[in-house]
Structures are given as structure tokens and as C-alpha cells.
Amino acid sequence: MTPRAPGAAAPSGGPLLLGVRHHGPGSARAVLAALEAARPRAVLVEGPPEGDALLPLAADGRMRPPVALLAHAVDDPGRAAFWPMAEFSPEWVAIRWALAHAVPVRFVDLPAANSLAMRERPEDGQDDGDLGIDPIGILAGTAGYDDPERWWEDVVEHRSQAGARTDACAPFAALAEAMTALREAYGDGGHPQDAVREACMRLRLRSARKEFGDDIAVVCGAWHVPALAARTTVAADRSLLRGIPRIRTELTWVPWTHRRLARRSGYGAGIESPGWYGHLFGSPDRPVERWMTRVAGLLRGEDMPVSSAHVIEAVRLAGTLAALRGRPAVGLAEATDAVRAVMCGGSDVPLALVHDRLVVGEILGEVPDGAPAVPLQRDLTRQQRSLRLGPEAEPRELELDLRKDNDAARSRLLHRLRLLDVSWGTPAAGRGSTGTFRESWRLRWEPELLVRVAEAGVWGTTVLGAATARAESDAVSASSLAEVTTLAEQCLLAGLPEALPVVMRALADRAALDADVGHLADALPALARSMRYGDVRSTGTTALGEVAVGLARRVCVGLPPACTGLDAESADLARRRLDGVHGAIGLLGDAVGADGLTERWTGTLRRLASRDTVAPPVRGRATRVLLDEGRATEEEAARLMALALSPGAPPAEAAAWIEGFVGGASGGGMLLVHDTRLLGLVDAWLTGIPAETFTGVLPLLRRTFASYEPGVRRTLGELVRRGPGPGRAAGGGGTPAPGFGEGLDEERADAVTPVVRLLLGLPAPEERAVAG
Known part of the structure; x- marks a missing residue:
């Protein structure tokens, strides 16, 4: 008996195939409505079957999405894969519904032991982003959309709730029909593992039907629905699975973040706006008004003048834009344009903050203690709690005073993790004391660090033991x-x-x-x-x-x-x-x-x-x-400078000597300010450089003196202008410092006076006389 077409009314027509887009709030709501209407005896969800034992943890009140199933090879923890799930993921909704109604729920896909063994790159995911073709993009283009995300919002995310109640399975029937047409047109041109995965899905579906009959709901990517509904034999499916490699694996639940959901490569799921999708899923009524209120709260928290009037006007503008663009409801594009125009004054700077904090968001999920973990991870979790240094998705600045026992223990933990390549913390320049009793860190927890911890588990079962073993091994090698x-x-x-x-x-x-x-x-x-x-x-x-x-x-x-x-x-x-x-x-x-x-x-x-x-x-x-250091007198330093800057020294070498003496952050500028004798030597050498070689040494001199503070450069310029020395600053006749002229060169000064008057817009002396 073949699976019935999605949307068929008769429960005896075969399993109910619910094709979804991973991490779509519209799909999640549709799955929930279909499950409530059909009330199946069992639920199958796309995912690694080894995770079946972990499914009951999803009912734990301490489990808060986003979370992910982590599978890694026992002998090579770096070979790993994640199956992320958010609150608005259809798979998560199906799992929670089944657990809440005491309905058996199982994963139905290729085992992680096989998929990891077949995968060359550990970061290869199993979501739609890995398909050889982009089915959503093709459907969007066929419908005249240049943005697949916008098409999906219009067709699925914004469909009316009334329509969903009329026929809960209608969206799945439409998607199944579209995917069938695509597979007929493009063949099974998906991920290279798709044929093997789908054969495994069919075998597991047959096994579930023997146990529960046809009253089964299957939640999987829409692309796979035609393959699961196809007529195949058990022998044909088993032949596809014959000889595929297999490795030992371990699975657990791990916390995930919205920012990881937003990434299109690596372990991310490729969702551009997880924060927006989460808002849509959690706000079934008046989502636009609630969104604009959240945006206003964020901007007011940043001291921007946003009032309730701005919220009202932004809601109106977003609705108008949706109507002008022929959209069934306000989408993220319309909401963003309205926020930019009304609340941000047309500026993209505060809009970037809205995108980062709300459209993407930084929510870090939570996993209960009962989830399996490698011993090293358990020791790390214990230390994080005892030191009150829990992981956070948001970047955090941490100042440590090593004279305090708790801060010293935190420092040791962070340094041990860095030695194990678990870079939770990065040393940063401190804002306070620069002494050795102070340390500054920038902390940011990333889900991939859990893989690093699993990899580091080969060195020991505790952070201290693992870091010690790793250090000893690195020293020998x-x-x-x-x-x-x-x-x-x-x-x-x-x-x-x-x-x-x-x-x-x-x-x-x-x-x-x-x-x-x-x-x-x-x-x-x-x-x-x-x-x-x-x-x-x-x-x-x-x-x-x-x-x-x-x-x-x-x-x-x-x-x-x-x-x-x-x-x-x-x-x-x-x-x-x-x-x-x-x-x-x-x-x-x-x-x-x-x-x-x-x-x-x-x-x-x-x-x-x-x-x-x-x-x-x-x-x-x-x-x-x-x-x-007081190991040389000022006279000795002046003598060495005079030798280095003598007329016989090549200008390039002399300039390099000056850079070594007064360049960089050595405080050389203040030395020249307070020692006019050294300044005079430098000035005399500089004014004596032949014109033909001056251009060659100018870049080096610029680099040397540009490192000084503006005030130091200004003071040096004043000293050179007036010629430092006793009596010179006051206009007296004292003895000038070596290297400075005896007085003002009036002929040279008169030559530049007309140019200065022209720059300042002042009349020439003869013009002023005529005007008088």
C-alpha cells in the first residue's frame, strides 16, 4: 500500500506526508494544525534514528530552543554534524505535539553513523541549502519573484488562518504537487546522499507501518515527499544501502543560537531572519503592531527619540507598502522600510542595530542536565557553574583581578580552554590597570565550541587533566x-x-x-x-x-x-x-x-x-x-646623534637612526620638546639635506613624526619656528640653540607673504592704500 497523497481525507489511504521547509513558522503552524486534525497514532520526523532515545528530553521544561542534535564520531570528534531546531521549526512542533499527546515519535532518516562516514567535510549540513538545486528559488522564479524568501512568505507564511482551519492539509498537498513537478523536470538532482537517505526513509516508514498501520504522520523536507510516495520495492531500497560506510557515533542535545540559524554555510541553517520568524510564530495576532513596539523599545533603549506616534505611523506605512506591492500581508521588507523611514530617519545605522538585535537576534537555547555529554563537557559545565561564568550568546567583556580567588580560577579556566583550542574567551586590552594583576577577556559562546570540547576529550576527562596532557604532548612535538x-x-x-x-x-x-x-x-x-x-x-x-x-x-x-x-x-x-x-x-x-x-x-x-x-x-x-636608563649622559647622546647626522652620513641612514632614537611609542617627541639641544641637531640636519635626496627620506621622517600626539607635534613646530634657547622665546637676544638661525630671514618671509594674503582673502598693501 503506498502513502496517500497529502491532504487526502481517508485515514486508510496511507501515511500522511507533511512536506515542510525547515525552520518556517508557517510550516510549523500548518504541521500543528494538520496533526490536530489527523490525530495520527505515530509521528516520524526527519532526523538521525540514533536520536530516538533523546526525544523524551524535548518534553523537559528546562529544554528551551533553539537547540540542536549533535552527532560526532567517537574516534574523531571533529567529524560532526548538527540538526538545529528552533521554536518555529516544524520538526520541533511535531516532536512536542507527539510527546504532549503520548504519541510515539521517531526519527526517520539515514543514521548519523552512515552520513558522517560518507561526508568528506564535517560542516556539510542536511538542510535545503545542500541541495544541488534550489527548489524554493525555482518556484519563486516561476511565480515572477526575484526573492525566494519573499515568495515563501507570501505563499506560506502569510496565508490566512481561516484557510488553514478549513483544510489543514491543503498547503502540504500544494507543496507536494510542486515538488513532484520539479523532480519530474530536474530529476533527482539534489544532494548526492539524497537517494540513499530516501531509500532509508522508505524502509523505516515501512517498518513503522507494520507496527502502527497507515495512521502515521511523516514530517520531512518538502523535496523528499515525492520520493517517499513513490512505488519502490524493499529489495531496491536495500540495494542502495548495501556497502555504505559506517562509523561509531554519539549523539546529544546542545544549545543553539539564532545567529547560527542565520548562517548559510558551516553549521548554519541558512535562515536570514530567525528573530523575525520567531516573532511571527509567537505572535499569531497583530504581529506587525507587536513588531513595531519591540523595535521602538530597542531604539528608545539606545536613547533615540521614538514615541508611540512613530509606532502608529510605522504600522500604517508598512501596511500601505504591502498593498502597493500586492502582498497579502506585511512582510519583513515592508516592516524594515517602514522602520527605516519613520523611526530611523532614513539612516541605516540604527537600522543595522534593529537587524542585529531583532531580525536575527541573539537567543541562546538551553539543554537539561540529563542530556548525554562527554566527561570533559560535564567537568566544564560544573566549573562554569561554580565560578558563576555561564556561557552567553552575546559578547561579554570580563575584567579579572587575579588577587581574588574566584577571578584567578576564572583566568585559569579560560587559559586552559585556549590551550585546548576551545576559544571561549579571547584576551583583550583592559580598560583599567595595566599591571600584571589585571586581565581582560572578551567572551562569546559559540555552538561549535561543543565540538571542540568533544575533540579535546581525547586528552582527558577534566579540563585540568586534558590541558596538562595537551601541554606535555605539544612540548615534546x-x-x-x-x-x-x-x-x-x-x-x-x-x-x-x-x-x-x-x-x-x-x-x-x-x-x-x-x-x-x-x-x-x-x-x-x-x-x-x-x-x-x-x-x-x-x-x-x-x-x-x-x-x-x-x-x-x-x-x-x-x-x-x-x-x-x-x-x-x-x-x-x-x-x-x-x-x-x-x-x-x-x-x-x-x-x-x-x-x-x-x-x-x-x-x-x-x-x-x-x-x-x-x-x-x-x-x-x-x-x-x-x-x-641613565647609562649615558645627555652630552654622550648628543655626541652620538651628531655623529649619526653628520654631513658625511647618507641621509637615508641618518633618517633611520632618528627613527630608532625618537620613533614609535618611545616618547621621543617629549624628549625633543624638553631637550632643545637634540632638537637643534635634528633641525640642522633636516634643513641641510640636499634637495635631490630629501624626497627619498621624507616617507621615513613622516612615519617617525606622525606617531607623535598632535600637541607634541604642535609644540615642536612652535619651538622650531621661534628657535628655542635662552631669551629667544621672549624675543631677547640670547644665544640660539645649535642648528637654529640667528634671526628672522625677512627676504624669505616676504616671498611667501603674497601667497598667504591670497589664501586669507586679504587685500595687498597697495590695494589697501588706494581704498584709503
Whole structure:
């Protein structure tokens, strides 16, 4: 006996096939009406059969959509797939109806064990977006619509409720007829797995009919309805399933978000407006008025002047637009246009907020504790609760004070998860103190992180154990010194004392074998920071300090030769390395074996500053560091600058020296403001550059001085204009600073006066005399 055509009245005509569009509120309402009218003995829903045991959880009051079935391979958790369901999903409505009426409900589709084994990419979904053709798009184009979403709204979402009560199955009959025509025209040109899936569906439908008879309702994608109604043999269907691969899988319910429903790739379901669809499903009466009220509330919360009059006018405009466009009811396009014109003043900026917060929305579903989960997930959930750090869909800024026990525990958890590639939190620049007792994080929970947690489960059953095992494995397999030093820093941040011995052995081995001074210089700052973190977090770092001091001494010996014969790019890298090493040595002052390290570093800086063969940016920065640390007097710094800016020095090299000395965030601008002697040297060199070479050094000079604050640049300009020195600012006759002229060059000033008058719109002196 073949399934009856959708909409047939006789219950003996075969199972009731309810073809739907996944995540459509109109389809969901139609499914609910059809189930209420037909009252089937069993309900079959498109989905993996392994999920049957999880269906009773949908009746749990703590289960709040959107949620998703997560299936992943036991031996390869990264191979996973989701079956998302929202409150307005027809499948979810069918499941809830069946559980509420004590009607057996089962999934009917290809098992996840087979679909995951057949899938090359774990992010391949099973919704309409995977079809080789877009049936909704074809139907919309045939009807003269250029937007499939708008066609679906007009034909299904906005159909009258009166029509639905007259014949609850009429929409499904129309969709089945349309899909049959499409499959006849285009063949079974869907997803490559469709033939196998549909064969499995037919076999499971036959099995259900043997158990319950023909009084069965099947809720599936509309595309599959013609295939389920087709006359086939059991042997033919089984032949399609013969030999398909299979892997061991585990399934559970996981929370989902509206934003994930809105994505068209990856794990998303491709719904452009889940927030709008949820509103339509939850507001059967006066949906437009309720929507405009929600929009007004959102905008008022952002201090925009929106009143009830705006709401009334927006509702009227939306209705007028729908009538002019020949639509049966107000759709999202009309509502959006009305909001833009009436509430947003024609601006798309507040409209983008409405789209993000309401049209898409950021609702995070909830799953009860009874849902299966890997042990690592259970431990993570327990810690989230104990630390009062629950997952949220909305981005959240978190400021931590590591002197507080709870904040320190939160920090360790977030760092351990990052080490496991579960990037729930991302370190951010803090708004408050910049000390090491403060940490700032940006938190955002994504459903995919549950897959990451499942993958990380291979390392252990607790977050601490898994992070420790992962750190030890990474230390052994690390191929460079920088990787191990970064890992040592992560271990201290994450509080992994058991992993540190393994990491330290790997660090000592890599440091002993690595002869590249650049690699040693790159590794040293991370080690020094790790020691500081150890002090803050009460972690022993004696072994770490010994390795760091040994690296620092090797850097002191090898850095000057490594800074010679460099091109511009390599010289800039060497300058940044010098800064990093200087900061690191400052943190190693109390480390074991660090006696005399500061003096050795001072000697290294002097060699870098005085050798002509060293790259100019490095020489300039070494000179500046010596001056700032009081290791060089102002006279010595001025002498080194004079040598670097002497007429015999190539202008490009001199400009690079200046950039190293006063460039970047080193506070060089204020140094020139307060030391007029150095400013005079720079000014004299700059004014003496030949015209033919000035253009070549100008970009470098612009980059150097553009980094200063506007106030600093303005002050420097004033000092250069009036010539800093005793008595000069007041117009006295004092001795000008080196590099500044003795007085005003009146001939040069007179040459630009006419141009300035023309720019300001002032009359020339002779014109003013005639007018007088």
C-alpha cells in the first residue's frame, strides 16, 4: 500500500506526508494544525534514528530552543554534524505535539553513523541549502519573484488562518504537487546522499507501518515527499544501502543560537531572519503592531527619540507598502522600510542595530542536565557553574583581578580552554590597570565550541587533566624554541604545575641547541613574562629563571654581530627585538644567576650604539635606551646623534637612526620638546639635506613624526619656528640653540607673504592704500 497523497481525507489511504521547509513558522503552524486534525497514532520526523532515545528530553521544561542534535564520531570528534531546531521549526512542533499527546515519535532518516562516514567535510549540513538545486528559488522564479524568501512568505507564511482551519492539509498537498513537478523536470538532482537517505526513509516508514498501520504522520523536507510516495520495492531500497560506510557515533542535545540559524554555510541553517520568524510564530495576532513596539523599545533603549506616534505611523506605512506591492500581508521588507523611514530617519545605522538585535537576534537555547555529554563537557559545565561564568550568546567583556580567588580560577579556566583550542574567551586590552594583576577577556559562546570540547576529550576527562596532557604532548612535538617558550607561558597562565617539568626539559633542550640569536631574542620576553606571571600566581619559577638568564647572557654576546649588514626590514625587526630583550632583562633582575646581567646588557647597548657597522635604527634605539636608563649622559647622546647626522652620513641612514632614537611609542617627541639641544641637531640636519635626496627620506621622517600626539607635534613646530634657547622665546637676544638661525630671514618671509594674503582673502598693501 503506498502513502496517500497529502491532504487526502481517508485515514486508510496511507501515511500522511507533511512536506515542510525547515525552520518556517508557517510550516510549523500548518504541521500543528494538520496533526490536530489527523490525530495520527505515530509521528516520524526527519532526523538521525540514533536520536530516538533523546526525544523524551524535548518534553523537559528546562529544554528551551533553539537547540540542536549533535552527532560526532567517537574516534574523531571533529567529524560532526548538527540538526538545529528552533521554536518555529516544524520538526520541533511535531516532536512536542507527539510527546504532549503520548504519541510515539521517531526519527526517520539515514543514521548519523552512515552520513558522517560518507561526508568528506564535517560542516556539510542536511538542510535545503545542500541541495544541488534550489527548489524554493525555482518556484519563486516561476511565480515572477526575484526573492525566494519573499515568495515563501507570501505563499506560506502569510496565508490566512481561516484557510488553514478549513483544510489543514491543503498547503502540504500544494507543496507536494510542486515538488513532484520539479523532480519530474530536474530529476533527482539534489544532494548526492539524497537517494540513499530516501531509500532509508522508505524502509523505516515501512517498518513503522507494520507496527502502527497507515495512521502515521511523516514530517520531512518538502523535496523528499515525492520520493517517499513513490512505488519502490524493499529489495531496491536495500540495494542502495548495501556497502555504505559506517562509523561509531554519539549523539546529544546542545544549545543553539539564532545567529547560527542565520548562517548559510558551516553549521548554519541558512535562515536570514530567525528573530523575525520567531516573532511571527509567537505572535499569531497583530504581529506587525507587536513588531513595531519591540523595535521602538530597542531604539528608545539606545536613547533615540521614538514615541508611540512613530509606532502608529510605522504600522500604517508598512501596511500601505504591502498593498502597493500586492502582498497579502506585511512582510519583513515592508516592516524594515517602514522602520527605516519613520523611526530611523532614513539612516541605516540604527537600522543595522534593529537587524542585529531583532531580525536575527541573539537567543541562546538551553539543554537539561540529563542530556548525554562527554566527561570533559560535564567537568566544564560544573566549573562554569561554580565560578558563576555561564556561557552567553552575546559578547561579554570580563575584567579579572587575579588577587581574588574566584577571578584567578576564572583566568585559569579560560587559559586552559585556549590551550585546548576551545576559544571561549579571547584576551583583550583592559580598560583599567595595566599591571600584571589585571586581565581582560572578551567572551562569546559559540555552538561549535561543543565540538571542540568533544575533540579535546581525547586528552582527558577534566579540563585540568586534558590541558596538562595537551601541554606535555605539544612540548615534546614542538619544533622551535619560540613554540616552547610560548607554551611555558601558557602553562603558567593556565596553572599547570604538572606539565611544567616536561615543558622546561623541552625548553632547556631547544635553548641549548638553537644558535640563532634572533630566535633566542624572540624567546626571551615570553620567558620573562612567565616569571612575572609566576610571581602573581604564586607559582615556582626557579628553573624557568635559570633558563631565561642563560638565554639573556647568550643574547648579550651574540646581538651586536647579528645587527650588522641588515636590510631595512631586518633592521626594523632587530630594533623590535632590542626593545623586547631590554624589557625582559629588566624583569630578570631578581632571578637566580642574574647578578651582573644588567651591567653586561649595558655594555652590549654601548657596543650597538657606537659601532658604525650596526644598522642605523638599532644604533639609534640603543642610544635612546642608554639615555633613558641613565647609562649615558645627555652630552654622550648628543655626541652620538651628531655623529649619526653628520654631513658625511647618507641621509637615508641618518633618517633611520632618528627613527630608532625618537620613533614609535618611545616618547621621543617629549624628549625633543624638553631637550632643545637634540632638537637643534635634528633641525640642522633636516634643513641641510640636499634637495635631490630629501624626497627619498621624507616617507621615513613622516612615519617617525606622525606617531607623535598632535600637541607634541604642535609644540615642536612652535619651538622650531621661534628657535628655542635662552631669551629667544621672549624675543631677547640670547644665544640660539645649535642648528637654529640667528634671526628672522625677512627676504624669505616676504616671498611667501603674497601667497598667504591670497589664501586669507586679504587685500595687498597697495590695494589697501588706494581704498584709503
